[in-house]
Amino acid sequence: MTKFQTFLILLILGILFASPTYADDLFQFDEGFDQSALDLYERSLQLAERYPNLIAFEPLGMSTDQRPIYVLRVSENINSHNRYAYTDKMHIMISAGLHARETYNPFVTLRLIEDYAKDYYAEDTLNFVNMKDILSKTVIHVIPLSNPDGFDIVKFGPDAIKDKSLKSFFEKEVRGDYTRLKANVNGVDLNRNFENYTLNRDTMTFKTDEGIKDRYAIVRKNPALDFYGGPYPGSEIETQILQDYYLSYDFRVYLSYHSMGRVIYRGSTHYSQSIAKLTLDYRDLACEITHYKIPFETNQSAWGYESGFVLYNTNKPLITIETTPTVEFPTPSKYYKSEYNRFKLNELPIAFIEKAHQIGYFDYKLYKDGVYVRDFVDLDYAKAIATQIGGEILIYEGPPRYDQALRSDVSNIINSYRSIFKINSFFIK
Template sequence: DTDINIQHDGCLNVWKITNGNRYLDTGRLLSEYFGTKQLLLREIQFISEFEGIVLRFMYEVSEDDLLAYAFYNKKEYIPDAGITLNATIQNLDSEVLAGKEFTIYKGDSEIIFGLNKKIKKKGTYSAEISGAGPYTSKAEFTFQYIFNSINKGAFIKNKTPVYSGIYNGSIIKNAKAKRRYHCVAKGSGWYRIKFSDGTTGYIKKNNNISLSDSAIGNVVNIYDSKYSYADMSRDIKKMAKIYQDVMELSVLASTADNNKVYCARLGNAGAKKKIIIHSAMHAREWLNSQLVMKMLERCCKYYYSEKYNGVLYSNLFKNVCFYIIPMFNPDGVNISQYGLAKIKSKSLRNIVRRFGKGRYSRWKANARGVDLNRNFSVGFRKDTARGTKRGSEGYSGPYACSERETKAFVNLVNRIKPKAVINYHEAGRVIYYTRSSALLNLVRQKTGYRTVRESISGANGSLGDYLTRKGIAWCTPETCSGTAPVSHSQFYYEWRKHRDMLPAVAKLYR
C-alpha cells in the first residue's frame, strides 16, 4: 500500500493506493490527475450560521475528473452522471457532527454545505471530502456568528430585491414598496427577513429600508370628526398592505347596498384562542369604528417594539388571534352620517326615506330597516309590537339571521369558535353582560365603567343572547356619554381608556 500526501494552503489531501501495481502506469496516472488539481480543496469559506460553508476546489471539475471517478469505482463512464462525494464535519475531538452526500458535475468548482444545530458554538471545525476513489481532502474552518438575531419590522420604502442567500444568492422575489416585513436577523450589509409563509430571504442594507417605527406614518386620522365607511375602507386596506407581516384582511359579507363588512385578523392564525372584537353594529354608533381602527393600528405599528405590562406585543399575540370588525353595519353608518346621499340602491333609498322621516342621524338599523342586534336566533321576537315593522331601530327582521351581516357573524363564530367577544356600542359608559367572566373584570378595570347585568330569561334576539347560549364569554362596553351619535370630542377620553384593550385581552388569554 502506498500513501501519497499533498499539502497546500492548510489543506491536507491523501490518496491511498492499494495494489498499485495492477495499474499499467500508476505514476503517470497520478501525475496527470494531480496535475489538474481539480478535486483538491483550495479553501473552505464560512458564509454564515444560516447558509453554512463553501467547499471550494482548485479548479472546475473536468472530463478527466469524471473519467478518473468512473475508473476507480469500476463504473461505466457517463458524462452527465457527475461525481458523488461525501462531506463530513468534525470537531477537534474528531466527533462527526454533520454529514452529507452530494453530486458535483462538470464545470462545478464549489458546493455549499449547510450546518446543523450541533455546530452552533464558535470554534474551529474540520471538513473532509471523500468518495473519489481512495482520495480524501480536508481543511479547517472557524464557525462564527455573522448575524445577530432580532425581532423587528423592516419597512421597505421602494421595491427591493430579495435574495436566496448572501453568497451568490439569486433574486427570489421583490419586497414591495410601502410594506413592512418581519426582520429576524441583521448582519454586516444584510437583513434576513421572514415571509408569512415561513420562508426566508435576504435584502441588502441601504437607505431604502428602515427598522424604525417612525418610518411609517399614521393611517387613521383621529381628528376626523365624521369617520365614515369610505374612511374606514380606505384605511383598513392601506393598513393590510403596510402591515402584511402581522395583519390579514378579509371580507365577511357584502351588504344589501353592496358595501363590505371587513374583518382584520391580528395575531397567530394557528392559535387555539380566538377573540372577536366588533363595533358599529348600530349605525349611529360610528365613533367606535374610529376607536377600534386606531386600536388595531397601534398594535400593528408597534407589534415588535411596544410592551404591555413588560411583555412585547409580538409575544402577547403568539398564542392569541383577534378577528376585528371595525364597522359591522356600513350601510347604516352611511345613512346615519349622510342620509339618502350615500345609498346606491333605489329600493333601499325608498325604505330609508319612508321610515327615516328625515331624522337620519339617529338611524340604528341597516339599510333594510332591520335592527341587527335583534336579528339573532336566541330569543328572536318577530311578534313584539316594536319588532314587527321595519324602521330605524327595533325591527327584528322577517326571520332569525335574515340579514347578510348577521349570517356572516354567525358563520365566523361557528368557524373559529372564539373564546371571547367584545361588542362595542354607544353610549352611557356602562358594560352589559349576562355572566361574570375574567373578560368582564378586565374591561371594567380598564375603563372604570359600571356594570349592568342583563337577564338571561329576557332574551330578545341580541348578539349577547346568542353568545350566552353558545357558552362564549362576552361583554358590551357602551362608550361615551349622552346619546349616539355623540360628539367627536369624546374620542380622546375614550382613547385613553381603550388604547391598550387589545394587548390587555391578549395577555388575559395567552
C-alpha cells in the same frame, strides 16, 4: 447645557430609537369623525399592506346597499401558509358598528390594532404590553364595521343610500331623525336579528324563540330606526355574515363595541352557573381597566341579541363595551381622542387576551367525525350540543389536539382551519 447640545442629544436619541414604523398614523383621531365607510375600508386595506407580517385582510361580503364588510386578523406571521399561523394560538373576536348611530367604535377598533402593530415593531409605543409576546400566541380578529349602510346614513343622510329602491323604502318606511338610526338600511335592528336558541335543561334539548315569552319586549313589528327584529331571525345579510364568522374560529371571548353611556354589559347569563361566572369575571375585568360602570340590570330581555347567539352557540362570553355618553349622534369628534386615552380603550383587549391565556382551555372538548370543533365550560351544555350535531365530548385538560384533523394537502390553510371549527348546518342554515 446649551440649546445646541440639547438638540444634538435629542438628534442622537432620535437616530438610536428610530423604528421601522411610519410617522403618520393611518387612523388619525382628528379625521375619524368625517370618515365614511369607504374611507375606513380603504384605510384598512392600507393598514394590512403596511404590516404584511402582522395583519391579514379578508372581505366577508357586501352589505344590503353594497358596502364591503370585512375582517382584519392580527398575529405574528399571519400571512404565512404555515398552519401554525392559526393553530396553537388563542383567538379573540372584536366587532363594532352593529348599531348605525354609534359611529365612534369602527374607528376605535381600527386605531387600536394600528397601535398594536406599531408597538410590535417599536416596543415603546404602548407601555402596558409586550406585543411580540402577545402576537406570537394570539390571533386578534376585528370586524370594525358590521352595519356600513347605517353608518353612512347617520353620517351623511339618506342620500348616501346608493340603491334607488332601497332609498325610497328607507325614506317611506323607516322615517324619523336619521341621526338616531340604529338599524340597517332595511330598518332592521341587527341586534334583534340574530338567531336565538335556548337550552331546556330539563329535557336537554334546544328550543327556538317561540318559547321565549318576552320576544316583543323591546322589539318592534315594523321597520323602524331601532328595535325591529326583521321578518325572521337572521334575515339580514349583515347578521348572516357576523353569525357565520362568529362560528368560524375557536374564539375564547367576544368583545362587541357599542355607544350607550360608558357602561359594560355582560349579556344574558342564565344559561349555566359556569358560563355566568366566566362572563362576570370578564365583565369585572373590563370595568377595572376602563372604569366604565356596571349598568342597571333587569331580568327582562329581548330576543335576537348578538350576545345570545354567541352564548348559545359557543358557550363563551360576549362582553359589550358601551363607549361615550349617549347624547349626540353621530358620536361627536371631541370624543375621538379623549375617550380613547381616558378610558384606556386599547388596554382592554390586551387584558382580555392575557386573561384568556391565564384561564386556558376547558376540559370538555367537542369532536365531530374525529375533528375538534370547540371546547365548553359547561359539561351539560357540551353534551347537548354534541347530541344535536352527532358529535362526541372528549374530556381532557389543556389545549385541543387537532393535529390529526388538519389535512396536509390543503393549500388554503385558512379555509381548512375554518371548516374544522364550524359546526356545519347546526344553527346556521
